[in-house]
Amino acid sequence: GAVVSQHPSWVICKSGTSVKIECRSLDFQATTMFWYRQFPKQSLMLMATSNEGSKATYEQGVEKDKFLINHASLTLSTLTVTSAHPEDSSFYICSLGGRGRYEQYFGPGTRLTVT
Amino acid sequence: KQEVTQIPAALSVPEGENLVLNCSFTDSAIYNLQWFRQDPGKGLTSLLLIQSSQREQTSGRLNASLDKSSGRSTLYIAASQPGDSATYLCAVQTGANNLFFGTGTRLTVIP
Numbered sequence: 001g002a003v004v005s006q007h008p009s010w011v012i013c014k015s016g017t018s019v020k021i022e023c024r025s026l027d028f029q030a031t032t033m034f035w036y037r038q039f040p041k042q043s044l045m046l047m048a049t050s051n052e053g054s055k056a057t058y059e060q061g062v063e064k065d066k067f068l069i070n071h072a073s074l075t076l077s078t079l080t081v082t083s084a085h086p087e088d089s090s091f092y093i094c095s096l097g098g099r100g101r102y103e104q105y106f107g108p109g110t111r112l113t114v115t
Numbered sequence: 116k117q118e119v120t121q122i123p124a125a126l127s128v129p130e131g132e133n134l135v136l137n138c139s140f141t142d143s144a145i146y147n148l149q150w151f152r153q154d155p156g157k158g159l160t161s162l163l164l165i166q167s168s169q170r171e172q173t174s175g176r177l178n179a180s181l182d183k184s185s186g187r188s189t190l191y192i193a194a195s196q197p198g199d200s201a202t203y204l205c206a207v208q209t210g211a212n213n214l215f216f217g218t219g220t221r222l223t224v225i226p
C-alpha cells in the first residue's frame with residue numbers, strides 16, 4: 001500500500017478563521033485524492049473528490065466555497081476550511097486512489113476543533 | 116442510496132473469546148467490501164477486502180465473509196486479545212469514488 005500523511009494531526013482554531021489541512025502521498029503519485037469527514041459516533045462521509053490539475057467534485061450538501069480543495073501536484077492535496085464554525089469541528093481524513101481500480105489508502109486524519 | 120449498518124454498536128468481551136461483528140448493506144450492486152480498523156483519533160487500517168465475486172477472506176485470526184445477495188458480511192475474530200480493542204468499520208464500494216462506510220462497532224477486549 002501507499003503511505004499517506006496529514007498535517008496537522010490536530011488543530012484548534014477560533015470561529016471565523018480559516019485552517020488548511022494537508023494530505024501528502026509519500027511514496028506514490030496519486031491522480032485522485034478523497035476527503036472524508038467523520039463526526040463523533042458517525043461514519044465517514046465523503047466530502048469531495050480531488051483530481052490533480054482540475055477542480056474538485058463535491059458531494060451533495062458540501063459547500064465548495066467553504067471547503068476549498070487544491071490538488072496542485074500528484075503528491076499533495078489541501079483542504080481549507082474557511083470561516084470555520086464550531087459545527088465544522090470534526091475528524092477530517094484524506095485518502096488517495098491506489099494503483100488498483102478501487103483501492104484507497106487512508107491518511108491518519110486531522111482533528112479540527114473550532115472554538 | 117447505499118446504506119451500511121453495523122451491529123452491535125459496541126461490544127465488550129473477555130480476552131481469548133471468539134467474536135463476530137456484523138455488517139449489512141441495502142444495495143447488493145457492490146464491487147467489494149472492506150473491513151477497516153480505526154484506533155481512537157487515528158486513521159484507518161485496512162484489514163480485509165472481499166471482491167464481489169468472493170465469499171470470504173482470511174488474514175491471521177481474522178475471517179471475513181460476504182453474502183452479496185442478502186447484503187451481509189461478518190468479521191470473525193478468533194482468540195481475541197486486548198490489542199484488538201478498536202473500532203471496526205465496514206465499507207462497501209459501488210464505484211471508483213463511491214465508498215460507503217458503516218458507523219462502526221467499538222470493540223473492547225478485557226484482559
